[in-house]
Amino acid sequence: MIHDIDLALYLNGPAKEVVAHGFARDSMIDFASALITHDNGRFSRIQASRITDKKKRLIEATCIDKFVDCELLRKEIIINRQSEIRQAEGQPYTITAIQEAVEVRPQEALLTELQAFVASCRGEASADLPGVEAGLQAMRICDQIQRAVTV
Structure with missing residues (x-):
């Protein structure tokens, strides 16, 4: 769940409130x-489960004029735009769904993460990568979730 929290903070900025539910043994x-x-004012809903071995990593973004589905395991991004409704005079109407697939460059996520870490240690950190404070913020949110679930 830490990677998902990190992504949520990167995409939506600092957290104001965290509410969590779940169960623990x-x-x-x-x-x-x-x-x-x-x-x-944005919100992120994150779920993690160890109940089964089914692996699922999704990001779904609801925007003003589109809905974006990101399948992180298959590295697929689909943008669903507002459907178009067309009707010629005296003819039945047709609804056209508009979908756009975004090409994602194949890469091994853990290798890329380790390369960025090594570059950071060498003082070659990229300005668009999260820093130490972002990692601490994600860990604080993890702690809040853990305390809420294990109570």
Whole structure:
């Protein structure tokens, strides 16, 4: 869940409030669902489960004029735009769904992450990568979620 929290903070900015629910056995969380409300009014809903081995990594963004589906495991991004409704005089109307696939460059995520870490250690950090403070903020949110679920 830490990677998803990190992405939520990167995409939507600092968190104002975190509400979480779930269940744990002993000290291990089996399922957690968190709603993060960001300072800018946006929100992120994040879920993580250890109940089954099914792997699922999705980002869904609802925008003013589109809905974006990101499948992180398959590295697919689909943009769904507002449908067009057309009707010629005296003819039945047709609805056309507009979908756009975004090409994602194939790369191994962990390798890229490690390369960025090494570059940062060498003082070659990229300005658009999250820094130490972003990591601490993500860890604070993890702590809030863990405390809410294991109570």
